[in-house]
Amino acid sequence: MTELWYDLEPFLQQGTLGLVNGAFYALLSLGLAVIFGMLNVINFAHGAQFMLGAVVAWMLLTYAGIGYWGALLLSPLIVGLLGVVIERTMISRLYKLDHLYGLLLTFGLALIIEGLVRNQYGVSGLPYGVPDAFRMPPVDLGYMLMPAYRFWIVVVSITVCLGTWYAIEKTKLGSYLRAAVERPQLVQAFGVNVPLMMTATYGTGVALAAFAGVLAAPVYSVHPGMGANFIIIVFAVVVIGGMGSIMGSVVSGYALGMIEGFTRVYYPEASATVVFVIMAIVLLVRPAGLFGRA
Amino acid sequence: MLEVRGLEAWYGESHVLHGVDLDVGDGEIVTLLGRNGAGKSTTIKAIMGVVESRKGSIRYNGTETIGLAPDRIARLGIAWCPEERGIFASLTVKENLLLPPEIAPSQVDLDRIYTLFPNLKERLSSPGTKLSGGEQQMLAIARIMRTGAKLMLLDEPTEGLAPVIIQQIGRTVQALKEIGLTVLLVEQNFRFAQKVADRHYVMEHGRIVDMIPRAELEASMDRLHSYLGV
Numbered sequence A: 001m002t003e004l005w006y007d008l009e010p011f012l013q014q015g016t017l018g019l020v021n022g023a024f025y026a027l028l029s030l031g032l033a034v035i036f037g038m039l040n041v042i043n044f045a046h047g048a049q050f051m052l053g054a055v056v057a058w059m060l061l062t063y064a065g066i067g068y069w070g071a072l073l074l075s076p077l078i079v080g081l082l083g084v085v086i087e088r089t090m091i092s093r094l095y096k097l098d099h100l101y102g103l104l105l106t107f108g109l110a111l112i113i114e115g116l117v118r119n120q121y122g123v124s125g126l127p128y129g130v131p132d133a134f135r136m137p138p139v140d141l142g143y144m145l146m147p148a149y150r151f152w153i154v155v156v157s158i159t160v161c162l163g164t165w166y167a168i169e170k171t172k173l174g175s176y177l178r179a180a181v182e183r184p185q186l187v188q189a190f191g192v193n194v195p196l197m198m199t200a201t202y203g204t205g206v207a208l209a210a211f212a213g214v215l216a217a218p219v220y221s222v223h224p225g226m227g228a229n230f231i232i233i234v235f236a237v238v239v240i241g242g243m244g245s246i247m248g249s250v251v252s253g254y255a256l257g258m259i260e261g262f263t264r265v266y267y268p269e270a271s272a273t274v275v276f277v278i279m280a281i282v283l284l285v286r287p288a289g290l291f292g293r294a
Numbered sequence B: 001m002l003e004v005r006g007l008e009a010w011y012g013e014s015h016v017l018h019g020v021d022l023d024v025g026d027g028e029i030v031t032l033l034g035r036n037g038a039g040k041s042t043t044i045k046a047i048m049g050v051v052e053s054r055k056g057s058i059r060y061n062g063t064e065t066i067g068l069a070p071d072r073i074a075r076l077g078i079a080w081c082p083e084e085r086g087i088f089a090s091l092t093v094k095e096n097l098l099l100p101p102e103i104a105p106s107q108v109d110l111d112r113i114y115t116l117f118p119n120l121k122e123r124l125s126s127p128g129t130k131l132s133g134g135e136q137q138m139l140a141i142a143r144i145m146r147t148g149a150k151l152m153l154l155d156e157p158t159e160g161l162a163p164v165i166i167q168q169i170g171r172t173v174q175a176l177k178e179i180g181l182t183v184l185l186v187e188q189n190f191r192f193a194q195k196v197a198d199r200h201y202v203m204e205h206g207r208i209v210d211m212i213p214r215a216e217l218e219a220s221m222d223r224l225h226s227y228l229g230v
C-alpha cells in the first residue's frame, strides 16, 4: 500500500500542477471556441491579447497604483474594449470572405501588439508580485502542499469556464448565441441584431483572454512573448477538443494540462511535445476533434 | 400593407428577380405560385432583406424597407418561415419556440400555441431537429406566431408532408387569418393554396406574370395549369 502510494504521489502532484497550466489552456481555448463559433474567425491575436491583459495589469499597478483585484476587473474591460474596436473596424469586414483572411488579419494584429509591447518594455519581463491576499501558507491537499495562488488559479478558471458554459447552454442570451452560430441570417431575420452580437462576442472572448493574462501575471513573467508560448499549445488543445465546441475546449484544456504533468513524471523529455502527439493522433482518428460535430 | 415595386435581386452575378410587382392587403392571404426556380423563395427573402443584393421598392405600411437590415425589417412586424424550416439543432424545442423576440403584443400566447400544436407541447425538451418533418414545420410556424408580427411570409409550409399534417397546417393558416394576420404564402401544392388563399400571384423567370383572385379561379384553371405545367 505504502509503495503504491509512493508511486502515486508524484503522479498526483504533477497532475495537480499540470492543472494550473490546464486552467490557462481551458480559459484561452474557451475564448477561441466562442469566437470561432460565432464569427468563424480563428483569432490568432488571442495570445497577444492574453499577454496584453497581463501588461495592462502591470501598467495599472505601476502608473495608477491599481492592484490585482482592480486589474482583474479593469484589464479585461480595457482589452475587451480594444477587441470591440478591432472587430468593428477590421474583422467585421472579413465575414464574407474565406477563413484565411481573418486568420491573417489577427495574426498580423498579434505581431503588432507584441511588437509594440516589446518596443515599449523590452523582452526581459516586468515584475508582478503575488497579491497580498495570497501570502499565506500553501493549501494542504493531503498528497502535496499547493501554493495558495496556484490553487486560486484553478478554482477561478473552473468557475469562469463553468459560468461561461452555463451562460451559453442554459440561458436565453446563450440560446441566441447558439442559434446564431447555426443560422445567423435567420436569427437576424427574427429581429435580433446579429452584427452587434458578433461584436459583443469578440469583445467577450478577448476579455476572457485578458482575464487569463491577469491571472497569469503573478506566476509567469510578464513579457511580450508570454502569449505566444501558450497559444501554440492552446491551438493544439482547440484542435483536440473540436473547433468551436465549448465543452470540448474546456475539458481538453484541463485534461491536456494534467497529461503534460503526468508525462513530466514518467518521461520528462516528452512533456513539451505530448500535446502535439495527441493532436496528431486525434486528427488521424477523429478529424473533427473529440467533441466536435463532423 | 405590403407594396413591392420593381424588385430585383441577385445571388452574386446571377440576376434572379427582374422587377417583381405585388401587393398584399391587410388581413389577406395571398399566394405566390410558380414552377421550381421561378424566384418565389427569392422574392420572400428579398422582402425579408436576406438576399445578397436587391433593388427596387418594398413598402411596408408606408415605410420603405429596401435599405434596411433584416433585424430592422423584422421589427416592423414581418416574420419569415423559411423553406428549409430553419429549426436549430443546438436548441431544444422550447428554446426554438421562444427564440424570436416579441416585437409587438401578440394575440397568440403559448397556451394557444400548445392547443394548436399539441405534439410540440409533449416534446419541449427534445432537441429541435429530433422532431419529425411535420412537427418541425409546425414549430417553424408556431415560433413566429407568438412574436406579434402582422405579416407572415410562409415558404412552402406543406412541402414533403403527409396529408393529415397538411390539413393541420391549413387549419393553422386559417387561424392566422382569423386573428387578423396577413400571409404571403409560397406554395407548390395548388390544392392547398386554393383552399386558403384570397388571391394568387403567378411567377415565371423572376417576374409576376399573372394575378388571379379567388372568384376568378374556376374560370382561370386552364391558364393556371399551363403556368404551373401540371
Ligand SMILES: Nc1ncnc2c1ncn2[C@@H]1O[C@H](COP(=O)(O)OP(=O)(O)O)[C@@H](O)[C@H]1O
Residues within 6 Å of the ligand: B011, B014, B016, B034, B035, B036, B037, B038, B039, B040, B041, B042, B043
Ligand atoms: N443561394 C443561391 N445562390 C445562387 N442561385 C440561387 C440561390 N438560391 C436560388 N438560386 C437560383 O435563383 C433562382 C430562383 O430560385 P428560388 O427563388 O429558390 O425559386 P423558387 O423558390 O421559385 O423555386 C433559381 O434559378 C435558383 O437556381
Ligand SMILES: [Mg+2]
Residues within 6 Å of the ligand: B040, B041, B042, B083
Ligand atoms: Mg423555393
